[in-house]
Amino acid sequence: MKKRPLILVTNDDGITAPGIRKLIQIMKEVGEVVVVAPSSPQSAKGHAITLDATLHVNRLKTPSATDNEYECSGTPADCVKIGIKEVLKRKPDLCVSGINHGSNASINVIYSGTMSAAIEAGIEGVPSIGFSLLDYDWNANFEGLESYVKTIALNVLSNGLPDGIVLNVNFPKLSKEPFKGIKVARQARANWNEKFEKRINPMGKDYYWLSGVFENLDGGEDTDEFALENNYISIVPVQFDLTAHHFIDSLNNWKFS
Amino acid sequence: MKKRPLILVTNDDGITAPGIRKLIQIMKEVGEVVVVAPSSPQSAKGHAITLDATLHVNRLKTPSATDNEYECSGTPADCVKIGIKEVLKRKPDLCVSGINHGSNASINVIYSGTMSAAIEAGIEGVPSIGFSLLDYDWNANFEGLESYVKTIALNVLSNGLPDGIVLNVNFPKLSKEPFKGIKVARQARANWNEKFEKRINPMGKDYYWLSGVFENLDGGEDTDEFALENNYISIVPVQFDLTAHHFIDSLNNWKFS
Numbered sequence: 231m232k233k234r235p236l237i238l239v240t241n242d243d244g245i246t247a248p249g250i251r252k253l254i255q256i257m258k259e260v261g262e263v264v265v266v267a268p269s270s271p272q273s274a275k276g277h278a279i280t281l282d283a284t285l286h287v288n289r290l291k292t293p294s295a296t297d298n299e300y301e302c303s304g305t306p307a308d309c310v311k312i313g314i315k316e317v318l319k320r321k322p323d324l325c326v327s328g329i330n331h332g333s334n335a336s337i338n339v340i341y342s343g344t345m346s347a348a349i350e351a352g353i354e355g356v357p358s359i360g361f362s363l364l365d366y367d368w369n370a371n372f373e374g375l376e377s378y379v380k381t382i383a384l385n386v387l388s389n390g391l392p393d394g395i396v397l398n399v400n401f402p403k404l405s406k407e408p409f410k411g412i413k414v415a416r417q418a419r420a421n422w423n424e425k426f427e428k429r430i431n432p433m434g435k436d437y438y439w440l441s442g443v444f445e446n447l448d449g450g451e452d453t454d455e456f457a458l459e460n461n462y463i464s465i466v467p468v469q470f471d472l473t474a475h476h477f478i479d480s481l482n483n484w485k486f487s
Numbered sequence: 488m489k490k491r492p493l494i495l496v497t498n499d500d501g502i503t504a505p506g507i508r509k510l511i512q513i514m515k516e517v518g519e520v521v522v523v524a525p526s527s528p529q530s531a532k533g534h535a536i537t538l539d540a541t542l543h544v545n546r547l548k549t550p551s552a553t554d555n556e557y558e559c560s561g562t563p564a565d566c567v568k569i570g571i572k573e574v575l576k577r578k579p580d581l582c583v584s585g586i587n588h589g590s591n592a593s594i595n596v597i598y599s600g601t602m603s604a605a606i607e608a609g610i611e612g613v614p615s616i617g618f619s620l621l622d623y624d625w626n627a628n629f630e631g632l633e634s635y636v637k638t639i640a641l642n643v644l645s646n647g648l649p650d651g652i653v654l655n656v657n658f659p660k661l662s663k664e665p666f667k668g669i670k671v672a673r674q675a676r677a678n679w680n681e682k683f684e685k686r687i688n689p690m691g692k693d694y695y696w697l698s699g700v701f702e703n704l705d706g707g708e709d710t711d712e713f714a715l716e717n718n719y720i721s722i723v724p725v726q727f728d729l730t731a732h733h734f735i736d737s738l739n740n741w742k743f744s
Binding site (some may be wrong): 271273274275276277278279280281282284285286287304307308311312315316337339340341346349353354378381382385389392393394395398411412414416417419421424425426428429435436437438439440465466467468469470471472473474475477478481482484485486487 | 528530531532533534535536537538539541542543544561564565568569572573594596597598603606610611635638639642646649650651652655668669671673674676678681682683685686692693694695696697722723724725726727728729730731732734735738739741742743744
């Protein structure tokens with residue numbers, strides 16, 4: 231019998247989030263699962279790592295003795311680092327992060343804790359995938375995603391991924407219509423038009439809440455946003471070589487001396 | 488007389504760090520300077536933003552009435568967002584971040600608060616540059632950088648930058664030899680080989696400190712690491728479209744159904 235693959239599962243919403251519980255359940259059909267996920271929500275933490283504070287890792291007491299679940303006091307990237315080095319003590323065959331409660335399509339990938347975990351695994355040479363659902367609700371409906379999540383994970387396990395590339399998978403918010411299928415896409419050019427809401431605290435001091443309105447600046451029909459708007463699941467291959475290679479020649483013509 | 492450019496200055500080491508004080512001094516020769524920088528150090532915060540806590544911004548009382556300096560309780564990316572929307576209430580002509588105490592070359596760009604500020608400005612359509620010195624010491628020697636920092640800033644102001652690209656500038660640690668010049672480079676493929684130091688606290692509970700050894704996995708002579716090792720200043724054009732465009736065709740051949 232073929233050895234089952236070892237799968238590291240993490241997220242940024244915290245180990246108790248319904249999204250990661252669903253992902254764990256799906257991954258158990260694919261391989262041996264070890265969970266190392268944040269003790270508390272870590273959304274919008276970007277690729278933060280913990281250098282100025284101590285890290286704690288605790289094995290969870292779960293109903294089943296076969297469960298391997300650890301909560302970590304750090305960020306999603308910390309969870310991957312300590313998961314590989316101290317919990318597994320080897321590289322897993324696959325790392326999956328999510329299922330995030332909310333979009334990590336287009337520019338959200340930059341702010342995303344979910345994707346920072348997937349990227350951290352990629353940096354360490356582990357094939358990895360971030361999964362997100364365009365529903366920010368804690369009680370988001372994750373039904374209907376199972377077969378797609380499993381198919382994508384099995385594809386990564388059988389095809390592998392080139393060095394330096396991880397997958398960013400986003401699911402449209404569930405509607406009455408079933409998903410139309412999967413579209414491989416590029417990251418849309420978009421941004422958040424920030425709004426700062428100014429308030430005054432009981433001591434008379436100003437403070438702000440950050441919020442904003444999402445703006446898709448990209449008219450392309452090959453983007454993740456376009457796929458999602460049309461009820462397709464989007465897959466963007468994401469790289470952590472941030473070099474704008476196409477601009478190197480131009481930059482060499484600048485006058486630096 | 489030509490209007491002087493408006494320059495937003497920020498960093499991740501905090502508003503009192505010697506690196507930003509040097510950058511402010513240099514930028515005052517280039518244009519009108521407004522500083523919005525973190526109240527406290529924010530290193531390795533990646534592209535974190537503050538959604539689950541309030542933000543505070545205070546104007547500093549500085550010796551000169553012409554100084555426009557604000558400290559912000561948030562991350563570097565928060566500083567740029569609130570700097571543009573609430574302090575300047577317009578887009579500056581240039582955003583500069585740094586000078587960081589420590590390298591943001593190669594994979595460090597992913598973890599970097601300095602570069603997250605520069606990238607945030609780029610997302611908002613502001614030409615921007617992150618500056619870093621390969622010296623982690625709080626009392627790092629920033630002498631000899633001035634003319635290069637100024638030249639690079641003036642080049643960005645006169646040439647502009649294409650949408651979606653910002654510059655990542657790293658200086659070698661100062662030695663007895665002067666810098667050999669500037670090299671336009673690509674991001675080296677590198678990673679940190681993490682080491683977790685396990686200790687036991689006075690209550691008998693395990694905890695960890697994250698540290699690691701930097702590993703350059705890239706033999707290329709066109710990388711930022713190669714330039715820096717040879718006493719050149721490196722400039723990498725950095726993009727926040729993370730799509731691995733070259734892998735889209737391959738991914739379309741995967742069997743998803």
